[in-house]
Amino acid sequence: MKKRMSMLLSMAVIGAMVVPMAACGSTTASSSAASSSSKTEASSSSEEVAAASTATSEAAPADAADEGTTLNIQCWNEEFKSRITDHYPGYEEVDATHGKIGDVNVVWTITPTDDNAYQNNLDAILPSNADADADNKVDLFLMEADYALKYVNSDVTMSMKDLGITDDDLAEQYQYTKDIATDKDGNLKGISWQACSAGFIYNREAAKEVLGTDDPEKVQEAVSDWSKFNEVAGKAKDKGYKMVSTVNDTYRVYSNNIKTPWVKDGKVNIDDNIKAWVDDSKKLVDAGETTTNDLWSDDWSKGFYPDGKVFGYFGPAWLINFSMAADQDGSIANQGGWGLCVGPQSFYWGGTWIAAATGTDNPTLVKDIILQMTTNKDILKEIAQKDSDCVNNKAVLADLAGSEDGNNAILGGQNPFKQLADGAEKVDMSNISNYDQGCNEEFQKAMKNYFDGKGSYDEALGQFKTAIAEKYPELTTD
Structure with missing residues (x-):
């Protein structure tokens, strides 16, 4: 992976570690930038920056330069693409089906679920993914709960631990969202940014x-x-x-x-x-x-x-x-x-799980996307504000439940987040x-x-x- 990609990953991890916990927004609240608060926190604590630097070296190792130059993502609609486009640090949209993260080309393949077409597509390409050409390897794909175990209990998905994602990383997520994507041997193979x-x-x-x-x-x-x-x-x-x-x-x-x-x-x-x-x-x-x-x-x-x-x-x-x-x-x-x-x-009811495809040649970037989109409190706040998702983070929802920012006009001004949490x-x-x-x-x-x-x-x-x-x-x- 190119030098610019490693730099973007380093910046993303530092931002994730030093941004203070913030509340989700309501459906009517405007999205607020958090970069200034990130910089304030970063400058106020050299120990935090040092810790972030250590984590960065783990998230973006030297051999990341040897990883792929194309990131292929399989989806059934535009939802996840819009989340990445709007919230993932450093993502640049090229056109409706392509983007850039540093020097890595991002290719979106969207297959509707009609007549089981999305699953049929996954079933055709995932078993041989490890042997596919570098530019055609699936790196990330999405799953719904109703059929997640079909892929979780197979060799086509990677364990999150094999990517370097730990239980501590996911400590604020709801247990049921983990159970849905845990295989018969106890390995977590998918993570959701949503708690529906x-x-x-x-x-x-x-x-x-x-x-x-x-x-x-x-x-x-x-x-x-x-x-x-x-x-x-x-x-x-x-x-x-x-x-x-x-x-x-x-x-x-x-x-x-x-x-x-x-x-x-x-x-x-x-x-x-x-x-x-x-x-x-x-x-x-x-x-x-x-x-x-x-x-x-x-x-x-x-x-x-x-x-x-x-x-x-x-x-x-x-x-x-x-x-x-x-x-x-x-x-x-x-x-x-x-x-x-x-x-x-x-x-x-509902939710989308992100899975890493076995055979990906972009494990460092895949890990960072999953962590940023499902554990970074600042990004989850933005998602809640802009996209009205009930995000999969106990601390964020608890803060929102106690704030007027969580009041919902459709519910006559009621704050629903305590009930949802x-x-x-x-x-x-x-x-x-x-x-x-x-x-x-x-x-x-x-x-x-x-x-x-x-x-x-x-x-x-x-x-x-x-x-x-x-x-x-x-x-x-x-």
Whole structure:
């Protein structure tokens, strides 16, 4: 790697070590530069600079000059590219698919997820990556939780420890974000800059009508477990509201709280919490307290407006900020009419994990990108301010939770970060399996007929088992 690249890495590491801890910003706050505070801290403590210099020599060793001149990154959309473009020190955009970091050419390959195209692309190129030509080697690729273990439990991903990333580097990150990308031998193989913990987003006007209050703590008391939640659903119906837009709104909450994995020793298991979702959802549908509409459908999103008459939705910060029509006149979000509480159970929804591809010829730069984008508090602050991500750092979120900078206009000025941070502490993803995406999708699809009264539960279960046998012939379902 060229001399200029080593210089950029040195500057980035020094900046990461001496920048003071700062709060994330709200969705409406403007991004503030931190370079001046970095310089102040650096000049005020020679010991810190000395420590940073030591770390720099470890992050950018002399043999970095022998590394590759092309950095290839595989993604499914523009999200990570925009984060790098806006926040990674020294990145220069060349055009829509190319950039520069020092003398290293950055090549972005974006393959949409439609028809599984993104995973098919990874499956075709990653196994032979170590033998690929230098300019064609994949260096970084991104994963989602639903299929992360497919790549984590294989030889196509590098262990973070093999890159030189330590447990201490990641001490402020939430455990569930690590569990999702940890292989069967305990090796961490992916890191996320996001903590997509989620909660119950409720219509404040509906809460006043149904519960007599829209105070988040009072609403939380009313929906603190599924029994209470379902009781409120009856009261909401009496006032003309669906409790949730669809049974699919609640599914992730139940499925995130399973005690046994979908697949164990080659056999498909249906956890008691999944069965509870079926029982509770059937009662809600039969009582007219929710529907079976698909997520993201027009019918599902009608509740974003007052006339849609939906008491609440389950979702993370990105749903609140980007998916609830906040830019549309007359929407509840545009009027600041939503509130947030934890709900019956903590859960998460979404997130992107950065993985290092086995065979990369840019391990030093790969390590620095991962550390800068997922552990540098100053960069995480910028990401929260500019991009409204709920970032994966306990200290940053704690500081934000205690600041007016965290107040959210969509939530009527409520600061949601304490709830999101508390929720992230309670999320447990130790029971994930390689088959979660397929099992979750096929189970919800099969149960729709049962909820709609077009078949029995046993018939729906049979439909699920048939679909799983076709999708994963190596599994048993009985």
